Amino acid sequence: MAYINENYLRLPGSYLFAEIARRVAAFKEAHPEADISRLGIADVTQPPPQASIDAMHKAVDEMAHAETFRGYGPEQGYDFLIEKIIAHNYTSRGISIAKDEIFVSDGSKSDCGNIQEIFGINNTVAITDPVYPVYLDTNVMAGRTGELQESGMFAGVTYMPCTAENSFAPALPKEKVDMIYLCCPNNPTGTTLSREELKKWVDYARANESVILFDSAYAAYITEEDVPRSIYEIEGARDVAIEFRSFSKTAGFTGTRCGYTVIPKSVKGRAKDGSLHEFNKLWNRRHTTKFNGTAYIVQRGAEAIYSDEGQQQVKKLVDYYMENARIIREGLQAAGIEAYGGVNAPYIWLKTPHGMTSWDFFDKLLTEVNIVGTPGAGFGPSGEGYFRLTSFGDRENTLRAVERIKNKLRF
Numbered sequence: 001m002a003y004i005n006e007n008y009l010r011l012p013g014s015y016l017f018a019e020i021a022r023r024v025a026a027f028k029e030a031h032p033e034a035d036i037s038r039l040g041i042a043d044v045t046q047p048p049p050q051a052s053i054d055a056m057h058k059a060v061d062e063m064a065h066a067e068t069f070r071g072y073g074p075e076q077g078y079d080f081l082i083e084k085i086i087a088h089n090y091t092s093r094g095i096s097i098a099k100d101e102i103f104v105s106d107g108s109k110s111d112c113g114n115i116q117e118i119f120g121i122n123n124t125v126a127i128t129d130p131v132y133p134v135y136l137d138t139n140v141m142a143g144r145t146g147e148l149q150e151s152g153m154f155a156g157v158t159y160m161p162c163t164a165e166n167s168f169a170p171a172l173p174k175e176k177v178d179m180i181y182l183c184c185p186n187n188p189t190g191t192t193l194s195r196e197e198l199k200k201w202v203d204y205a206r207a208n209e210s211v212i213l214f215d216s217a218y219a220a221y222i223t224e225e226d227v228p229r230s231i232y233e234i235e236g237a238r239d240v241a242i243e244f245r246s247f248s249k250t251a252g253f254t255g256t257r258c259g260y261t262v263i264p265k266s267v268k269g270r271a272k273d274g275s276l277h278e279f280n281k282l283w284n285r286r287h288t289t290k291f292n293g294t295a296y297i298v299q300r301g302a303e304a305i306y307s308d309e310g311q312q313q314v315k316k317l318v319d320y321y322m323e324n325a326r327i328i329r330e331g332l333q334a335a336g337i338e339a340y341g342g343v344n345a346p347y348i349w350l351k352t353p354h355g356m357t358s359w360d361f362f363d364k365l366l367t368e369v370n371i372v373g374t375p376g377a378g379f380g381p382s383g384e385g386y387f388r389l390t391s392f393g394d395r396e397n398t399l400r401a402v403e404r405i406k407n408k409l410r411f
Contacts, residue, residue, distance in 0.1 A: 007143040010154075016133050016378035017041050020362075027366055037401035039328070039389040040372040042187070042346070046320060046394070048252040048301065049313030055304035056256075059297040070296040075288045077104025077260065081299045084306040085260060089245070095232045101264050101280060103287050104294050104302075108217050108246035108259040113138040114290075115213060115242065115261070116179070118282040119269070123178035126158040128170045130188055130379030130386070132215070135181040152381040161382040162189060164351065168340065169197055176208045182231075183215040185222060188379045188388040189349040190325075190341020192227045198234050205240035211267060211279070212237070217246040217259075220318050222344045238264045242279065249321075249346065249392070251305045251314050258294055258302045321346045324391035324398045331402035332389075335409065346391040349376070354411055358387050369404040 013019065020040055028034065047053070062068035076082075082102050090097040105111050113134045125139050136157065139145050146156030153159055158177050160170035168191040173180075182201065185192045193201075205212050214231040222229055231237045246259035263280040270276060304310045325342035332339040338351035352361040358375035365371045374390075376383030391398065 005141070007141050010140050010145070010148055011137060012148060012152075015137070016374070019378070020372065020374065023362070024366065024372055034370045036366075036370045036372060037393070037397050037404070038372045039391075039393055039398070039401055040374045042249065042390045042392055043254050044249060044252045044321075044392045045397075046252055046317055048256060049305060049310050049317065051304040051307050051310035051313055052251060052301040056297050056301040059300040063297065073293045073296055073299075075291055075293045076100070076284070077102065077294065078296070078299050081303045082260075084303050085245075088306045088311075090230065090232065093230060093233060095230060097232070097262060097264070100284075102260055102262055103283060104258065104260045104299065105287075105291065106257040106259070106294055107248060107253075108215065108244040108261070109134055111244050111259065111261040112213070112215055114286070115244075115283070116142055116144070118279060118286055119179055119211075124156070124158065124176070125179045125181070126160060126173050126177040127181045127380075128162050128183065128186070129159040129381060130162065130376055130383030131181065132183055132187045133379065135183075135213070135215075136380070139179075159380070159382070162186070162191070163382055164338070164340065167191075168349075169193060172200060172204050176210075178208075178210055180205060180210055180212045181215070182212055183217075184227070184231075185216075185218040185345035185347075186341075187215075187218065187345075188347055188374065188376065188383065189386075190343075190345040190347035190388075191349070192222065192224070192344045194226045195228050195234065196226075198228060198231060198237075202231070202234045202237045202240060206236055209270070210240065211269065212241040213244070214241050215244045217244065218249060218345050219245070220250040220314065221322060221346055223322070224344055227344055232262075232264075239266045239268075242267060247302050247305065250318070251302075251310075252317060253298075253302070256298055256301060258298050320395070321391045324393065324395065327398055327402055328389055328391055331406055335406045337405075342391065348389045348391070350387050350389065352376075352385050352387050355385070358384055361387050365405075365409070368410070369401075369408050371401050371404060 145154035162168040219229045231241045243262040247253040265280045267279045268276045329342040340349045342348040358377040362375045374388040376386030
């Protein structure tokens with residue numbers, strides 16, 4: 001009989017959003033008449049920009065003719081998209097990135113999860129707490145985290161608490177760590193790190209030969225000038241940071257699937273014999289071995305985001321969701337609930353009232369006012385006592401949900 005990867009048995013329960021779906025389905029079955037407002041899983045509700053839709057229609061037509069048909073493309077992505085990414089997201093901000101330092105994929109979730117494959121199993125991992133579950137769970141699956149403790153923490157992981165008490169800014173680890181996961185703007189808290197704070201992390205990584213795994217999927221939502229859109233805006237980051245980007249929330253691509261990872265050739269790690277090796281080369285080998293490339297049609301749609309028309313339409317999408325965020329944040333505050341985020345990110349992170357646990361608050365919202373959110377405990381031990389709402393719903397649904405919280409939720 002074949003043996004299993006027993007690291008999977010260390011994962012606690014089901015994946016967070018699967019458990020949410022199970023509870024919502026059970027409630028819906030018992031109360032089929034309930035009008036449920038979903039402010040939980042961060043899926044968008046508005047379609048991609050019309051410029052992208054038009055570009056994908058054109059690409060479909062190209063695929064219908066032998067003269068313009070495309071088969072397998074370059075696994076790393078087509079130059080037409082990579083060149084636009086560099087020009088608009090990096091060169092425009094004074095950042096130098098080469099074409100072979102960008103890898104187009106089917107979304108940043110895959111890359112954030114798979115990147116750990118090119119790191120040694122004995123590397124120490126540091127994560128912010130609370131945190132997007134993919135960072136931790138994939139390292140558990142790989143066997144890099146040790147056993148789960150009664151505290152809800154894995155023995156081999158360095159947790160960096162982010163709470164209201166420290167303004168959701170993680171402190172530098174007291175010990176040396178090798179892999180540092182940072183998400184800015186942060187999911188789930190919706191908060192950010194300033195340029196000065198990020199410089200401290202880059203300096204730490206350089207001093208300790210660490211690598212920062214920087215998830216900037218929500219960079220398009222940043223409104224404050226002191227918050228970098230890319231970690232490569234920080235001096236020295238090119239030597240110690242890998243950056244993940246996504247079109248999902250920027251341009252409504254959650255169902256279309258496209259993102260990319262940036263790995264400068266100057267980011268290096270050591271082999272056991274002490275020799276240095278480029279992570280770029282390792283990822284290129286992994287990427288070309290396990291991935292056949294993002295669809296040509298999808299990449300044409302992503303390219304169109306960078307047209308003048310596309311940029312205007314993306315801004316309209318982002319503004320729409322950020323107005324939702326304002327409505328939610330101000331509505332919660334009007335109801336006497338502490339709320340954070342929602343300024344540079346489409347997430348609102350609230351303090352559960354009256355000391356309720358986050359899952360108890362989930363059940364209360366669902367049963368009393370038919371609203372689905374995400375319990376903070378699902379993002380890590382420091383998420384207990386907090387709760388995430390997202391602004392990706394449509395405007396009518398958002399207004400309806402906020403009115404229910406303000407007028408019908410009772411404690």
